[in-house]
Amino acid sequence: MGWDYTEITLDHFMNPRNVGEIKDADGVGEVGSIACGDMLKLFLKIDESGVIQDAKFQTFGCGSAIASSSMLTEMIKGRTVDEAAKVGNQEIAAALGGLPPAKMHCSVMGREALEAAIADYHGETVGHEEDEEESAIVCHCYGVTYEQVRRAIVENELRNVQDITNYTKAGGGCQTCHLDLQEILDEVLKAGGEAPVTENSESAAVPLTNIQKMLKVQQTIDTVIAPALLRDGGGIELVDILGNVVQVRLTGACASCAVSEMTMRHFVEEKLRQEVSPELDVEEIK
Amino acid sequence: MTRQVYLDNNATTMPAPEVVEEMLPFFTEKYGNPSSIHTFGSSVAGDIDLARERVAQLFNCTPSEVVFTSCGTESNNYALRGAAGAQPEKTHIITTMVEHPAILTTCRSLQRRGYNILELPVDRKGRLDLDRLAEAITDQTLVVTVMYANNETGTVFPVEKVGEIVKSRGCLFHIDAVQVPGKLPVDVNKIPADMISISAHKFHGPKGVGALYVRRGTRLRRFMTGGHQERGRRGGTENVPGVVGMGKACELAISSIEEERKIVAARRDSLEQGILKAIPNCAINGDIESRLPNTTNIGFEFIEGEAILLMMDRKGISASSGSACTSGSLEPSHVLRAMGVDFKSMHGSIRFSLSRYTTDDDVDYVLDKLPPLIARLREISPFGMHARLPETAPR
Numbered sequence: 001m002g003w004d005y006t007e008i009t010l011d012h013f014m015n016p017r018n019v020g021e022i023k024d025a026d027g028v029g030e031v032g033s034i035a036c037g038d039m040l041k042l043f044l045k046i047d048e049s050g051v052i053q054d055a056k057f058q059t060f061g062c063g064s065a066i067a068s069s070s071m072l073t074e075m076i077k078g079r080t081v082d083e084a085a086k087v088g089n090q091e092i093a094a095a096l097g098g099l100p101p102a103k104m105h106c107s108v109m110g111r112e113a114l115e116a117a118i119a120d121y122h123g124e125t126v127g128h129e130e131d132e133e134e135s136a137i138v139c140h141c142y143g144v145t146y147e148q149v150r151r152a153i154v155e156n157e158l159r160n161v162q163d164i165t166n167y168t169k170a171g172g173g174c175q176t177c178h179l180d181l182q183e184i185l186d187e188v189l190k191a192g193g194e195a196p197v198t199e200n201s202e203s204a205a206v207p208l209t210n211i212q213k214m215l216k217v218q219q220t221i222d223t224v225i226a227p228a229l230l231r232d233g234g235g236i237e238l239v240d241i242l243g244n245v246v247q248v249r250l251t252g253a254c255a256s257c258a259v260s261e262m263t264m265r266h267f268v269e270e271k272l273r274q275e276v277s278p279e280l281d282v283e284e285i286k
Numbered sequence: 287m288t289r290q291v292y293l294d295n296n297a298t299t300m301p302a303p304e305v306v307e308e309m310l311p312f313f314t315e316k317y318g319n320p321s322s323i324h325t326f327g328s329s330v331a332g333d334i335d336l337a338r339e340r341v342a343q344l345f346n347c348t349p350s351e352v353v354f355t356s357c358g359t360e361s362n363n364y365a366l367r368g369a370a371g372a373q374p375e376k377t378h379i380i381t382t383m384v385e386h387p388a389i390l391t392t393c394r395s396l397q398r399r400g401y402n403i404l405e406l407p408v409d410r411k412g413r414l415d416l417d418r419l420a421e422a423i424t425d426q427t428l429v430v431t432v433m434y435a436n437n438e439t440g441t442v443f444p445v446e447k448v449g450e451i452v453k454s455r456g457c458l459f460h461i462d463a464v465q466v467p468g469k470l471p472v473d474v475n476k477i478p479a480d481m482i483s484i485s486a487h488k489f490h491g492p493k494g495v496g497a498l499y500v501r502r503g504t505r506l507r508r509f510m511t512g513g514h515q516e517r518g519r520r521g522g523t524e525n526v527p528g529v530v531g532m533g534k535a536c537e538l539a540i541s542s543i544e545e546e547r548k549i550v551a552a553r554r555d556s557l558e559q560g561i562l563k564a565i566p567n568c569a570i571n572g573d574i575e576s577r578l579p580n581t582t583n584i585g586f587e588f589i590e591g592e593a594i595l596l597m598m599d600r601k602g603i604s605a606s607s608g609s610a611c612t613s614g615s616l617e618p619s620h621v622l623r624a625m626g627v628d629f630k631s632m633h634g635s636i637r638f639s640l641s642r643y644t645t646d647d648d649v650d651y652v653l654d655k656l657p658p659l660i661a662r663l664r665e666i667s668p669f670g671m672h673a674r675l676p677e678t679a680p681r
Binding site: 003013014016019020030034035037038039040041058059060061062063065066172173230234235251252 | 397398399588589590591592593596597599600609617618629630633665666667668669670
């Protein structure tokens with residue numbers, strides 16, 4: 001796996017602009033931590049008319065984290081705070097000529113540091129959303145909140161859990177939050193008037209024949225459900241289909257898992273209903 | 287052109303010129319199939335026999351105990367799955383948390399089929415607790431699989447002692463010795479192992495060929511069904527050029543152990559000491575009392591490994607890192623995590639692995655280029671001010 005960085009990214013990594021700190025900064029934003037593997041500290045010097053006169057950064061992180069920080073400071077210098085506040089992670093990535101998918105979280109870190117610095121300038125703090133649900137941690141490995149995940153999905157039009165991990169790092173550690181991430185994703189897509197990424201619109205319209213239903217159930221188990229369970233060390237086998245009752249057997253870690261009952265209801269059934277038919281019920285055969 | 291300094295020999299090595307020379311005829315005029323009845327093909331069987339004898343010399347075993355495979359990963363798969371297939375009544379496997387993915391992933395795959403897998407922890411230096419290992423063995427234990435030397439830190443496990451414990455309890459003992467040939471002896475008369483995996487490209491042989499030592503009498507279910515090749519244990523026409531190259535590489539490896547122990551280790555030490563002297567806030571990961579002669583893993587505090595590798599790459603220096611950003615996942619190396627390496631340096635850990643082709647000039651070049659590069663990254667880092675000032679100004 002070599003590096004897939006653009007010339008602009010390499011240039012901003014090898015010759016980063018605006019490195020350092022501003023002692024009498026008007027706004028300071030700090031995101032990430034050394035334990036998580038990357039951290040960015042952004043310093044802003046802002047004049048009376050609200051124009052960012054100077055921006056400096058310090059970054060602990062990989063090449064793309066340093067390049068994203070450098071590019072961010074170049075993009076906001078000379079702009080008013082209000083203009084700068086509109087810089088999103090997509091613009092940072094685009095200015096670098098694009099980032100590899102697994103590195104998009106570096107651009108998100110830039111946007112978050114910028115927000116934190118602007119909030120600091122306004123005498124506020126970010127990360128203290130009023131709503132308890134919003135500030136709830138979803139991914140405990142990397143301390144990613146519900147709101148961070150939700151925003152990343154909306155702003156970057158994310159469509160699957162791997163995307164969420166690439167953009168926010170959520171789900172990149174122990175992976176036990178993958179089902180939660182999928183739920184947030186489904187929720188956002190539903191709220192946006194968009195059906196979750198499945199093909200159920202057509203399948204709902206035309207009733208499936210028995211054989212079509214069976215094939216589709218098997219296919220959904222093989223391509224969607226089994227890979228997801230595999231990440232937690234589990235497995236699933238299709239035993240039989242009787243009318244609308246799908247009988248499955250959980251194997252590996254799932255078989256002995258106390259929450260397997262929940263796994264069944266919340267995940268397997270939901271997926272089969274989405275992908276195949278809303279009529280389906282799932283039954284676990286021990 | 288930038289100078290190229292290759293210090294990633296635990297990933298792969300340069301094929302020795304002598305190896306390439308012996309292989310070449312098998313790509314051109316000697317292309318016969320060793321299983322053929324005619325002389326044109328069957329004469330090649332003699333070349334495979336010679337290669338097998340050379341591999342057997344490396345193990346100090348008989349040639350019939352050597353099975354050629356396609357790589358170290360296949361050897362590991364064959365050992366574990368073959369043992370599982372031959373003794374299906376035993377469902378317990380003991381390994382360690384710091385094994386190569388070829389072992390860990392295979393174990394986890396068996397776990398999904400109902401096997402109980404115990405991954406033994408290691409201490410801060412990456413060492414095993416042998417008492418704990420002894421306690422873990424039960425009547426149900428099929429195999430204990432332990433690496434000889436760790437690919438990331440070079441830490442060497444006491445495989446002779448592990449073998450004594452395991453064999454006294456009557457279960458199988460497999461060693462992943464992929465990092466070892468040419469560096470330390472792999473003598474099956476001293477190490478009581480039933481199976482040992484090696485891979486040619488890790489010791490100046492070609493890629494695409496490995497071997498599994500299988501002690502006579504060890505029952506393994508055949509791994510690849512097919513023809514009679516490898517005495518029916520692994521069907522498929524032999525990778526003749528690869529096997530020949532592996533034979534030659536084994537011959538060279540046997541004679542290079544002394545050189546490795548004295549000269550390569552001395553170069554590794556001067557690289558390591560030079561780095562520790564010129565760069566503050568860095569520390570060796572692994573067990574310096576018991577370590578491969580060619581490997582050093584150094585954690586540079588307050589900076590991140592991918593950034594270090596990228597900067598070194600621009601100077602023509604190739605090494606590797608256990609940092610999250612280079613692994614394609616977000617988690618840093620499972621080996622360093624298992625060792626409990628301090629998070630300040632975990633993300634900035636770099637492995638330098640030398641070979642007998644590494645020169646003093648290569649070492650000097652790295653000692654010249656690395657310190658300013660580390661200093662530069664620490665200037666960028668918000669934690670950089672925590673680093674002590676270097677005792678000598680960066681060159």
